[in-house]
Amino acid sequence: MNGLYWFRHDLRLADNPALVALSKRCSKALMLYVIDPSWFKPTNHQSKHMGRFREEFLYQSLRALEKELKKSKQRLVVKVGNPLEIIPQLCKKHDIDLVAATDHPGVYERQQLAYLNRTLSCEVMVSESFNLFLKNQISFNKEDFPQTFTQFKKKISAQNLLPCIPIAKPDSLPTLIDERRDLWGGQEFVYDLTPYHGGEDSGLVQLNQFFWKTQGLKNYKATRNGFDGWQFSSRLSAWLANGTLSVRTVAAELDNYEYRHGRSDSTEAMYSELLWREYFQWMMHFFGSSMFAFDGIKKKRPLTSFYCQNYKAWEQGTTEYPIVNACMRQLNQTGYMSNRGRQIVASCLVNELGVDWRFGAAYFEQQLLDFDVATNYGNWQYLAGVGADPRGQRHFNLEKQAKDYDPDGSFVAKWATATPSESLLRF
Template sequence: MATTALYWLTHDLRLCDNPALRAAAASADQMLLVYCVDPSWFQPGQFQSRPMGQHRWRFIYQSLRELDHQLSALGQRLLIRFDDPETTIDQLIRKYRVDTLVRSHAVASDEQQQLEQIRERHPRLHIAQFWTHTLFSPDHLPFDLQHLPTTFTQFRKAVESLHISTPLAAPGQLPPPPIAVEPSHWNELPDATADITLFSGGESAAHARLEYYFADQLPAHYKQTRNSLSGGDTSTGLSPWLAHGCLSARQVIDRLKRYEQERVRNDSTEWISFELLWREYFQWYAQKFGVGLYRFRGITSKPPLTSFYPGRFRKWIEGETPYPIVNACMKQLASTGTLSNRGRQLAASCLVNELSLDWRYGASWFQQQLIDYDPACNWGNWQYIAGVGADPRGGRHFDLEWQTRQYDPLHQYIQHWAGNSELKLLDHVDYVDWPIVPEHHD
């Protein structure tokens, strides 16, 4: 009797350097590959924002279309289901008598919970998980995950000399799907159009960007340009493809090492490696703390001294605060789904420190808007700014006027995004001049 493997794709939308795909192909006579588009992604959540915004959804849709095309050349197909993963995976396991379920290790705690529900429903099912989203696996780390260093600096010193495996080639063949497998549900998916196209989803676009960036002098000047507020080549620009697994971090490191051997190794190329280790740290940080990644108090024992003021939050979202540099950042984010690392820090610091707002609302808005949303990096960085995460200094408060003089002295960025159109007031007042704010939000 033929054995069947089900490969549940999540943040691993690629053929190259994909150990989960290779394992699924080697484990059975026939194989299903499925991606679940959860309808809850497009509904407002606990913090008023949607888990999935239009910019990121368009990128994912393009990535799925390309992956389906790649799989067809290998005699396979990508099954798309517009339903929650628990229901979809359960149905496929029962209908096709799946022997082995394969997937990448979950990044976020809610994904881990979904897998546990499936495990409970199918206790005899063999489940295999693979580390496709990180540079290392737990076995390679020089510490137990529960003893993850409390600061990034400690983590970097512990892992920067570790060997990083060479990326795997794409498989040359795959087992066929079961006979008469049902068609994909592409026509049920939400509209994937967007007004502005800055990034194209998919593995081929990821490799094109990787080669473009490392083709000449851009990596050699990364440290000098990385804090810029705008400019397509001031950073590597690889984060959207890394976030959705169209490209692996190991592939980036491998290309960086080749650049250093063939061209130059300097402070800038080392800083690219440094940034990839920051990303790595947050992946293990999320694994260790689980739901603590989303708690108001974060991983600390005390909640921050912030609340929630709907009017202030709306002005922050719309770029209508008294802070022109932040307004410009928020308008760029809403329009394009992109924002520089410096811009993200300034917008987050403003929400937490100037507006005294619950940091989770800001993190959720970034989750909705960012094309390159990564649960670990987004929520970990917001905790860092809010003082409830891994920062030993207890949070970061940026002087917005100084930051403007440093990074936008001629106000070109502010003018481009209309951040300083008029004087903005922080709060409205009622007829006796009492600020209209809600009660404290716990």
């Protein structure tokens, strides 16, 4: 049997049920990743789907995946174009009997798989590994979806749900089906993302560093609201977003840590963050395109619009609010912003500047190294008052936030003179 494995947000070999299943059923297989040029084109909200930092991290992750596949005498075939055109062509050319992929809650991602399932003559097999829990474990649906994170957390606890246990990588991979690669070999990385580096091994190294080598997890409860530095938070979000690291692997390691050191406020806070991620994934699964709508999942229209001058000042970090400027300049220079910073700048854009939240969400989508569609748009709806916030809207006191989380002004001072780097995209 000939197979085609379509890598998307699962750029790893470990804890990849779809890849394991394909490897057991197929004697030959093509390992595919498709780069869609539409990712690099402007959207209706001024920004591109993917900016330079995440693009660089993606290329690093693909190179790392290629290296791992070579150990099993396989290779990664990277194609450029529309996957819904490329995959049918490859299936016909190589007499593919089985296409396998990992499920993802994104609207775009689910539409793609639905189309292939309808149009391909071969079998399309989809497995779940992007979330902590499986669909058949979740007891609620769209109609009774928990309106707040607290309700979600209580439901999970009441059901006594435990995260799925991660599985090992395939014992072996099918013999490769050779195919020309459109974009591979010889790419030079323009941006230094250090200490970030894409790839499964790098994600596991960071997991090990934060949990075991440093005091990161031990002190997480006290440090997680920091603005800058490497060890104040886990920094695992970038690897989780493109699937070079499985969220189930993180949960299993957290369980192992608690077994050895006991449960603490910090480990509970860490698990709570994993559940926040999970909450937004299921929100995206059930509400789909409403996650991108101006009135959100609550169908509540905010009193905001688009003011170009205000938006540009926010984007460039030239507002009248120093803490907001520092956060935005950090984002523009590094592709990263702390969770606390993201809440502050989102509140400012919506409340102080009166700008439609979707422009901020789209800019984050372009700039963030760790962009995840469900988490990003779920959080922006939360801050804009059209999502899962029980208060209706989050309006931060910017001066108080600066005093509480940057009391000596060192973070603001560090980024006071930083200017955004010019964007460079390959498409």
